[in-house]
Amino acid sequence: MNVLLLKKYMEMELAEMPKPATGPDDVLVRVKACGICGSDIHGFDGSTGRRIPPIVMGHEAAGVIEETGANVKDFRAGDRVTFDSTVSCGDCFFCRRGESNLCDHRQVLGISCEDYRRHGAFAEYISVPQNFVYKLPDALRFEHAAMIEAVSVAVHAAGLTPVALGDTAVVVGSGMIGLLAIQSLRLRGCGRIIAVDIDDARLKLAAELGATNVANAQNCDVPAHVRGLTGGRGADIAMEVVGATQPVQTALACLRKGGALTLVGNSSPNIELPLQSVVTRQIKLTGSCASSGEYPACLDLLARGAIRVEPLITAKAPLTDGPSWFHRLYNREPNAMKVILEP
Ligand SMILES: [Zn+2]
Ligand SMILES: [Zn+2]
Numbered sequence: 001m002n003v004l005l006l007k008k009y010m011e012m013e014l015a016e017m018p019k020p021a022t023g024p025d026d027v028l029v030r031v032k033a034c035g036i037c038g039s040d041i042h043g044f045d046g047s048t049g050r051r052i053p054p055i056v057m058g059h060e061a062a063g064v065i066e067e068t069g070a071n072v073k074d075f076r077a078g079d080r081v082t083f084d085s086t087v088s089c090g091d092c093f094f095c096r097r098g099e100s101n102l103c104d105h106r107q108v109l110g111i112s113c114e115d116y117r118r119h120g121a122f123a124e125y126i127s128v129p130q131n132f133v134y135k136l137p138d139a140l141r142f143e144h145a146a147m148i149e150a151v152s153v154a155v156h157a158a159g160l161t162p163v164a165l166g167d168t169a170v171v172v173g174s175g176m177i178g179l180l181a182i183q184s185l186r187l188r189g190c191g192r193i194i195a196v197d198i199d200d201a202r203l204k205l206a207a208e209l210g211a212t213n214v215a216n217a218q219n220c221d222v223p224a225h226v227r228g229l230t231g232g233r234g235a236d237i238a239m240e241v242v243g244a245t246q247p248v249q250t251a252l253a254c255l256r257k258g259g260a261l262t263l264v265g266n267s268s269p270n271i272e273l274p275l276q277s278v279v280t281r282q283i284k285l286t287g288s289c290a291s292s293g294e295y296p297a298c299l300d301l302l303a304r305g306a307i308r309v310e311p312l313i314t315a316k317a318p319l320t321d322g323p324s325w326f327h328r329l330y331n332r333e334p335n336a337m338k339v340i341l342e343p
Contacts (some may be wrong), residue, residue, distance in 0.1 A: 002343065003056045004122035004322040010325040010330075017056070020119070020127040027075050027130055028067040029083070032142040032172035033316075034121040035060035036339045037149070038176075040110070041329050052112045058341070059085035059110040061121035062136065062145035072130045082134040082145040084295055085109050087118070101156075101292040122322060124343050129159035134295050137303035143316055143340045144302055147309040150338070151298045152291035153264065155307075158188050159287050161237050161262045166191040168230050170222075171211070172253040173241035173265060174202040176312050176337050179209050181239050181264070183307045186210040190237075192229060196222050196250065201335055205311060217246075223253035235259060243267035252277060260284040312337045319343040 005015040022028040037060055043051025051057055062082040065075055075081065088095050088103035095103050098123040109128070110120020120126065136145050154177055163169070169190045171181050174197035180194055195206035203214040213229060215222045226235050234256035240248050243265025251261050252274060259291040261283060278285065291298075314336045317325060325339050 002319060003119075003124070004054045004058070004319050004341070004343075006044060006051055006055050006057055009042065012044070012326050014323070015318060016121075016125070017120050019125050022067050022069050022127050023129075024069040024071045025130055026069045026127045027065050027072055027081070027133055028125055029061070029081060029108040029121075029133075030061040030066045031061050031063040031121045031123060031126055031343045032056040033062050033340050033342055035146045035150075036325060036329060036341065041326065043111075044330060050111050050113050052117070055110070055112040055117060056121075056123050057110040057152035058120035059108055060146050060149045061126065062142040062148075063121075063126075066125065069130070075130060075133060075135070079141070080136040081133050082136060082148050082295075082299070083091050083109075084126045085149050086290060087129060089131055090131070096258045099292055101290040105119055122319065122341060122343065134299060137299060140299065140303040143313060143342075144309050145149035145299070146297050146340055147312065147338060148302065149291075151180055151302060151307055151309065153177055153254050153288075153293045154184045154300070155294045155298055157181060157239060157262050157264045157288035157292035158184035159294070160286050161185070161188075161239060162260050162284070163188045163190055163237060165189040166227075167190040167236040168194070169238040170194045170196060170226055170235045170238040170251060171206075171241065172196045172238065172247045172251045172254075174206040174211075175241065176197070177264060178239075179206060179243040179312060180307065180309075181241055182206055182211050183209055184239075185239070187301070187306060194226055194229065194235065194254075196247075202253065209308060209311065217250060222250050224256040229232075230256070237262070239264060241265045243271075245271040249274060252283065255262060255281070255283055257281045261285065262286050262288050309338075316340045316341055316342060
C-alpha cells in the first residue's frame with residue numbers, strides 16, 4: 001500500500017509498505033481522510049521526540065472497513081467509521097475508573113517513542129482494535145469525521161469546566177481547538193463568550209462560530225474589556241488553549257473571584273503563574289487532557305451541524321501532496337488551520 005513516511009526528521013516521503021495485518025480483534029480500515037495535526041508538525045521536526053523515524057504519522061482519520069478479524073461482531077466490511085487515536089489498555093487503575101485518557105499504558109496511533117511504535121493513517125490502510133472504532137452517521141462526511149479528535153478535545157475540556165446556564169466565558173486562543181471550544185461552551189449554555197487572539201482573521205471566524213464578543217490582545221486591555229462587559233466583576237469561566245505565560249495570565253486576569261480556568265494549551269512545559277491572584281481569589285484550575293468517552297456525542301454533534309468544522313478545513317489534498325503540505329505548515333502557512341489528506 002502507499003504511505004506517507006517520515007523517513008527522517010524534516011523529510012517526508014511517499015513510500016510503499018505491506019498492508020497491515022488484521023488481528024482477531026481488529027478491523028482493517030481503508031483510509032479516506034486523515035488530518036495533519038499540530039503534533040504531527042512538531043513530530044516532523046523532531047522537537048517532541050514522539051515521532052522517531054521511520055514512522056507513518058496520522059491519527060485523525062476516517063474511512064471504510066475493508067476486513068474484520070475473527071472476533072469482530074459489531075462491524076462489517078463496508079461500514080463507514082472513525083476511530084479513537086488513543087489505544088488504552090482497559091485494565092489499569094485509570095481505565096477501570098473510565099479515565100481512558102489517563103491510561104498507564106496509553107498508546108497513540110501514528111506515534112513512535114522510546115516505548116512503542118504504531119504506524120498511523122497517512123496510508124491507504126490502517127488496522128485498529130475494534131474497541132476504538134465508531135460507525136459514522138450517514139450524514140457525516142469523512143473529512144468532517146477526521147476532525148473528531150480535535151472536537152473531542154474541546155468537548156472534553158468544556159465538560160470539565162463548571163458552566164452554569166448563562167455564564168460568561170473567555171476563550172484565550174482562537175486557533176482550531178479554541179474555535180471548537182467556543183462552540184462547545186455555547187452548547188453547554190454559556191451566555192456571553194469572549195474570544196481572545198492576536199489574529200483578526202481568527203477572531204472573525206470566532207464570531208462566525210458563536211463568540212458573542214472578540215478581543216485582540218495586541219490592541220486591547222482584555223481583562224478591562226471583560227470587566228466592562230460583566231459589571232466590573234469578571235468572567236465566570238475561562239479556557240486557555242495556547243499554553244504560555246502571557247495567555248494564561250490574561251485568562252486569569254479576566255476571571256471573577258471564585259472563577260474557574262480550564263487549561264488545554266500546553267506548548268510551554270513551564271509558565272509563570274500569579275500564585276497569589278489564584279489563591280486569594282479562590283480560582284479553580286483544571287488541566288484537560290485529550291478526551292475520554294466523548295466520541296459518540298461528538299459524532300452526533302458533527303452530524304447535526306451543532307459543531308461546525310467545515311470553516312476550519314484549509315485544504316483537502318491527495319496523499320501525494322503530503323510532503324509539500326508538511327513543509328508549508330512547518331513554515332507557518334498564513335491562515336492555515338486543518339489540512340486533510342485523502343489517501
Ligand atoms: Zn491530533
Ligand atoms: Zn489503561
